[in-house]
Amino acid sequence: MKDLLQLNFDFEKSKNRLMKHLKKGGFTTLFEVKSPSRDSDFRTSVEFLKSMDSAVGKIKGLYTGLAITDKSDSINSWNVANFATEGLSKSNLDNNIIYISGKNGKLGDITDTIKQCSNSGLRNIIPVTGDGFSDELKPAQGKRQPCFDSIHSLKIIQGLHDSDVIYPGSAMNPFKYSSLDIFPQYFKLVKKINFGAQFIVAQAGWDMMKLQELRWFLDLREFHIPTIARLILLTPDLVENILRGKYPGVHISRDFKNILEKENRYGFKQFASAQWRRLQLQVAGCRLIGYSGVQISGIERPEHISTAAIKIKEALKEFKDLSAWNTAYMSHISRADMAPFEHRFYLYKNLLKSTNNQKPEINPDGIASCSIFTKLHYLLCKSMFSRDNFLVPDEHRLTKKIFTGCTSCSYCRLPMTHYICPEQCPKGLANGPCGGSRIDGRCEVIDKPCIHIKRAKTAGWLNEIDILEENYIKHPDMVSKVKVQ
């Protein structure tokens, strides 16, 4: 009897087909659906999700699922776990991915949503910090609305009694083009892997060299975990929104913009067919450079799912060799520079060079050096505040305000953040950057450099990069008491 119970238990635990498929090295195609804003009718949105789920269920010869994103258009969305549980077929829940956004998120709500997903069989979870629409987050609106860092959500998953049935992933933005901006992204990625992320979804972009850069980084660091590339099927409206900066962290280079304008000039049909072809080339390229799948955004009608599936199957059949694919891809993009002017930093020098056996050659330009002013700031703060997380918050209030912009939060994290106050980040992130910084490394919400760039430079000077990858800094809500000595 005991053995029988054990058998059932193990069967339940291992019932995660997407996880098994990815771990076995299979290729998967996910179609993205947004959880709806509360301004829309919940039942109508659920019916739409059902129709997308049913369209995915009819695809043969391709491993498919849906990726349900959370709070993508608004912080005021219906709960993603309720939405997914209502709209997805019960027999197929483990083939889908659920995003849980920390945008305007609170510890209790996020914990409940994660538990709800796990209890209802939604096992593939990607916590994201959430992008910040500037009008929702800017301090001028009165109270700032911090985001709940995905690192904290990963820690919550690790702490659940059934954490081994959840397959947690991580989102990452590899499309960064200055050395200042790219290194902090990778430090945070390693931290997410250290805290439980078992697969990665790369944020949207068109630069295949950046996608290969991510794969090479993981291989060189010996993180043998699956990666999925998020690809966007563009429409003229989407292009316009991206160019207007509506999607933080998603960039279109000047060359690529020219190509899109040219495609658009000949009418919608030609534009659409060029986008399908580009998507085909990207999907095939992703598989050839070692990706385990793609997550396709921009497919908004169930009938387009079968078209996409046919095109993806054709592309995977057409290209079996990186060299042939490279020739076709370069010709399709007219050898355009996909890096946005004037930034074009890559971690490796020989990306997308034709053969499958190409070995990474590391770009010797590392992280930029730390200025004298930053060094002095660090040394001064260290001499004054190095024990401040053990003191009552009111200690040193004035000097801390002058030197770090202290906002007197309940739990001082300065000694853990190289004396750069995380409250200076509009999202309140202490464990590393979000993916939304602008192309020049400035913050996506306010017009200042991202604080995590300054921190990475300081850590580089002190030879403490490992701290950025390994040390977990608790969210103030997760700290029960401030120690008083």
Ligand code: SF4
């Ligand atoms: S300071 Fe950096 S991490 Fe914080 S919101 Fe701005 S870009 Fe994101």
